[in-house]
Amino acid sequence: MFRNSHTRMTALSDGVFAIVLTIMILNITPPKVINWSKIEQLITELSVYFISFGVVAQYWIFHQELLSHLKRPPTKFLILNMYYLCLVCLTPFATTLLSDDLFSRFNTIFFAAIILSVDFVQFILFRLAIGIWQDRGITPNLHDLEEYRSTIVMFILSILYVLTAILFPPALLIIIFAGFFIRSALSRYIRRRAEQKETSSKS
Template identity: 30%
Template sequence: MNKNRLEAFSDGVLAIIITIMVLEFNVPEGNTFEDIKPLLPKILGYILSFIYVAIYWNNHHHLMHAVQKVNGKILWANMHLLFWLSLIPFATAWLGESEFDAFPMFLYGLVLLGSALAYFILQYNIIKIEGKESVIANAIGKDRKGKISTLLYIIAICFAMYKPIIAGVLYIAVALIWLVPDKRIENNFKL
């Protein structure tokens, strides 16, 4: 099967996710910093979530560039990823509205963990069809970055109910790890 429809659909869903997140903001009545101050938790949550969605879009783009063919398992694995990513606007809104309370911080971590695991499943299914000696398999390798991220999410989720600030710092740390462009796939292709 051709991968173009999968890419186009995924791009559209990710664009909608970002749009939904920004629609959470109501314009303040006044025109001073004091008027926007109550929105700061929502703005901070939006920035972090925007970075996460951008990271997934960039990595998904590189992953799809490397894919030669798709099958039903890849299509469903991609939908599974999009499901978890589509929960980011809800988790972000609740996080900002609650000003980073424990349970919303916990839920945010679950959504991030679900997204990471779904991305692993997508990668696994792509490597299964492309082969263990494929460019994509060689590029991903042992995926230390992905495994470290998953571990940090689990640790953050454990802290979220008792020390939400630690969970928040760990979520930011994972985003920073991935903010540095992942060149594994790019380096294995002549783009």
């Protein structure tokens, strides 16, 4: 009767994501007096906010796909999902740190390290989900494998972010912004190629 609940795992995750997405803006204090230096600072803070929002939004899009068909999740999956959420919760903190000083090596490394950790646990979660399906006799389809490959691409990109943060901190945000498009372009490319394969194999 006491059983793991798929509904509640998704509800808790959505709650955490909703708060993380929203509180990042809370850390920006509205300027009391308006002058150019304040507006410049506001633009920087809003840019960091938009990029962080994009990063977390991307996590959510993967996360909602991940859990969509995982009824009766085993306890170890629930626990790993908690580790994942714990790391996602750190992103607003890392965002504020980055907002404070975009050029500090410590702050950029901290930010990149959080992204690396989330991407790593995300990859493990996808691996585990596919493993659970296979145990239950379900073979992943082409789309599933693409999504799984995407999480590997994200993990590799995040290693690149950490290296950028170590070697040339000021470039981090630009690399993340670029990486965002690279990944989505890459996954779109993989998707199309797979669709072509599927069509050609059918005919």
